[in-house]
Amino acid sequence: MAQLKFGACSFETKNTDKVLFPDAGITKGQLIAYYRKIAPVMLPHLEDRPLTLHRFPDGIGESGFYQQDAPDYFPDWIDTCRVRRAGDDDRGPVEHVLCNKEATLAYLADQAVITFHGWLARAPKLHTPDKLVFDLDPPGDDFEPVREAARRVAALMEQLGLQPFVMTTGSRGLHVVAPLRPELDFDEVREFARAMADQLAEEHPDELTLEQRKNKRRGRLYLDVMRNAYGQTGVVPYSVRALPEAPVATPLGIDELGDQRLEPRRWRLKNILRRLGQRADPWRDIRRHAASARQARRKLQRG
Numbered sequence: 001m002a003q004l005k006f007g008a009c010s011f012e013t014k015n016t017d018k019v020l021f022p023d024a025g026i027t028k029g030q031l032i033a034y035y036r037k038i039a040p041v042m043l044p045h046l047e048d049r050p051l052t053l054h055r056f057p058d059g060i061g062e063s064g065f066y067q068q069d070a071p072d073y074f075p076d077w078i079d080t081c082r083v084r085r086a087g088d089d090d091r092g093p094v095e096h097v098l099c100n101k102e103a104t105l106a107y108l109a110d111q112a113v114i115t116f117h118g119w120l121a122r123a124p125k126l127h128t129p130d131k132l133v134f135d136l137d138p139p140g141d142d143f144e145p146v147r148e149a150a151r152r153v154a155a156l157m158e159q160l161g162l163q164p165f166v167m168t169t170g171s172r173g174l175h176v177v178a179p180l181r182p183e184l185d186f187d188e189v190r191e192f193a194r195a196m197a198d199q200l201a202e203e204h205p206d207e208l209t210l211e212q213r214k215n216k217r218r219g220r221l222y223l224d225v226m227r228n229a230y231g232q233t234g235v236v237p238y239s240v241r242a243l244p245e246a247p248v249a250t251p252l253g254i255d256e257l258g259d260q261r262l263e264p265r266r267w268r269l270k271n272i273l274r275r276l277g278q279r280a281d282p283w284r285d286i287r288r289h290a291a292s293a294r295q296a297r298r299k300l301q302r303g
Helices: 027-046 100-110 144-159 188-203 254-258 272-278 294-303
Strands: 003-006 009-012 020-021 053-055 064-066 080-083 095-098 115-121 131-136 165-168 174-179 233-235 251-252
Touching: 003 100, 009 100, 027 100, 027 272, 053 095, 053 174, 080 174, 100 115, 131 144, 131 188, 144 174, 144 254, 188 272, 188 294, 251 254
Parallel strands: none
Antiparallel strands: 003 009, 053 064, 053 115, 080 095, 115 233, 131 174, 165 174, 165 251
């Protein structure tokens, strides 16, 4: 065990030599070290977002679990936010973790939290999202349809006065995100995203679809906007994914969509810091580009 201190916050690490990624030989200690190093870049993307934590105490070779409620044994210096459950769920509110400081990020890594999934809204404005997300996964083995779909989504966002930002998920696909002023509720934002997807599918009927059933997509890429709902989450930038080689969800510049080498697991725990040494976080100013979804919706309706 080792004592980690962050000003007034401290805790003892446990079992840091536990291997969490058997194929890559990555230990919990290395995961903690990564999240400490990435903290200055990652924390602005985590700030005030209720989190769902994906934990793997026995490593990714075993079943992990998702955790929403902050347990009683978490230190009292970890910020939390009490949130109403979605829909008609009568189980009572959830006490979500808010990861607003390096100490929290390191502590959660010591709890074998590999991946952080964050709300699309920030506390205290939990009913008005501050970003809109298109989740794009490949319809087959070829990644080119994802890159092309991302370019089309980004172009439509720009036409509507929104600023697109792109990220590899570290799993199968890409997220295209538009930062928003928190002025519309989740239902309004989701309907707006659906209308955008409708237009794209109408313009490119052979490549894009809103058909949720896989057997009806006929090889077309599904424009998934279902994350734009109260209580839904998206993987937080620079989160490690619980997959071999520890891939990392990595923000991109729009120009990188033209890179033929681009694939969703290109950057991993062992090379992401080198990338950031060569290119600053492409999402570092994302909040400064927040636009009005209300105005963008009007533009779409006017055609």
